[in-house]
Amino acid sequence: MVIRKLTTRVVPWLVALSMMSVLLAGCAAPATPTAEPPAPPEAPAVTEAPPPTEAAPPTEAPPPVEEPAPPEEPAEEPVVLVIMDNWGSEENGKGPPLHATFEEFMAEYPNIKIEEQIFGDHEIPTKVVTMFMAGDEPDIVLQNLHQAALEWLDDGISIDLTDLSKEWGLYDQLKPSAVTEWTDSQGRLNAIPLEGYTWPVWYNTKIMDEAGVEGIPQTVDELIDAAKKIRAAGYQPFTTGGMEWTGEFVFFLALATMLTDEEIPQLYAHGGFSENAHARAAVEAFVKMRDAGVFADDVEGLTNAAANEEFYSEKAAILHGGSWFFSEAPMDIKSHITLGGMPLPEGSPRSKPAIYSSFEGKGVWVTRNGSKKMDAVAKFIKFFYQPRIMARFVEVSAMTSPLIDTPVDESKLDPLFVQSTMLGNVTEVALIHKVYVPPAIDEDLRRAAREALVPNTSVDTILSNLDDVYAILQ
């Protein structure tokens, strides 16, 4: 009888409970990649174009970067170099030039075979860490400087490249601002900066002219006034993906219009938005814009793609879009797009509308495993950072080259890219906050920022939402 009870009652219970526990525990057990839920839509594709402050002019003299070493003797031991990136996917414009570069490199160094692993950039941190734990991480990773990657050096996943990049003759060829961004507080170079971008505000002057808006708004009040006129003309004003990351960055850029570059690292690393007068003033200005109808109808429910489509189809007049969008914008609207910055609230410490421009878009990280194949890694990096190779990415995808000198064919450049190189005259670059956000709170901070776009969310709620995120760091 006891056995019967066991089989009919206890066993099904054990099975049901165990199944549930496996599902739950799968979310943290050391070898978890298979338990990961499906990937989210599109991660912030941080890939892109030229920083206005020091963008390399389109036509520059060929650089004196060290020429790659001559091909190895055939007798050398064959080496497989494993490279993980998100550029190689079909939909990424950098895929073809990247693969062409790999082919050229392998032709020049027949003893080195490149094995490419392609993942979304939001997947790469987890992949790298789990592979590191198994002793099987890729040798080189192309990844952004944010979230978990900020801790790779401390965790021993990647190595400091300061001395190596000098040894390779590369350090002095890199733009100083790029090197600074990728150098941590201890003076270590996290990775070799690869991809810079500009992230301005796009204004459709055809719509604005039709609506009777004169010039690009420089202040919040001018923007509010422009939005009213744009709405009256039957268009949506400022569109963004309020449900996704583009919406977050509109809020963060609006916040940056009131913050100084000294305040940004401190605030985003430790919190304290509610007590910061500049942050409060920025949120008040943002809420004022939101409540005055600056943002498109139902913006809080828009995806990135829907917002971009609204702008590309000329239903909306203003968009905050990174230079990685330059190539996807329809050619027929590019002629009447003027790039500018986020208008400033009253009392802003900045003198011109703010934009983002950074080199944190992508870097070449060398891992622990890569350090064991340093000869092959060095050959690849020196080959990859040749100006003619970098020029390919600038021409194809409006990427800002990390090199001081990059010879590009001007005729191949996107007109918006060219326009963005002159933004330094009319905008001011704000530090991009995400480099300073501790990985543990990155996601919560983004979610809190998106809520600012939701109607009726008060200034106090927004500020306390931002500060609450930092509570877990205590």
Add this chain to the structure above:
Amino acid sequence: MKLTHRNNTIKDGDGAAVGYRQYKMERDRVAFLIFVAPALIAFILIMLWPMINMFYLSTMDWRGLVKPKVYVGLANFIRMTRDRHFLRALTNTGIHTLISLPGVILPAYMLGFFLSQRPRGYRFLRLVFFSPAMISVTAIAMMFVGVYLPEGILNTVLRGVGLGDLARPWLGNTSTVLYAIIAIDFFGGLGYYAVLFSAALTGVSNDLYEAAYLDGAGRWTVMWRVGFPLILDFIGVCLMLHLIWILVGAAQNVLLLTQGGPGDYSMTLGYYLYSQAFKSYQLGYSQAIGVVIFILGAVGLLLIRKVTQRDYQM
């Protein structure tokens, strides 16, 4: 089919014959257990380890797979009591359960009963009902993004029928986002469970239905007073499966549609667990959330078992 009350054990005599029969039955059961034991042991070992691991990790402060673990006792659980995202997730999961569990299973049973009556074209209907189960969660989520966008299908239809005032950004609105996500359960679950219930109901003898009709029962009565109790055990199993889906599986929809937003208005326990583990790298805390989900699930399964347990056998 003969219904026999479970407590009415048959006592048809004494003596050696009865003793031998009982001995044989016991022997058969022992043999059965011996045969299934290897699979059972392997199953328990494979399943038990993650469970123990989850409880163990829930007492750790562990901030990344390559970071050291520090024992913190119940600190992760104490943190939950003042973590407003967790409390919101707990509330949202409760709402999700209260709506989706009866809201999906009971109409699914009605559809299943309808199918089991083999109406004209029932084979085609069965295929139609089951088809959402053959679509990946990702595809369904993407489809619903198109439905819920401000210029999406739902708002277009509402405006088309003169109900434009009801149109809103369903996934961006704090008061509709959770219900928009719960509604996806109906799309994915109704037909799926209906087909399962229909299959279960085909095992019920037509004699029982005919007897009920002869006694003057209508279809409604037959559906709820004859069919329903006869497959109550099976309905219980489906309720358990759906509860586990709500607690754990539905996190996929949140991840793909809103990532818990706007703010934390669509945060559920399952998604919060994922978010803490994979996005915030708070592995110890995520496992503490896992323990809470486990306990809630166990209590829920127990309640469902209690409610759907029959006191008779077929």
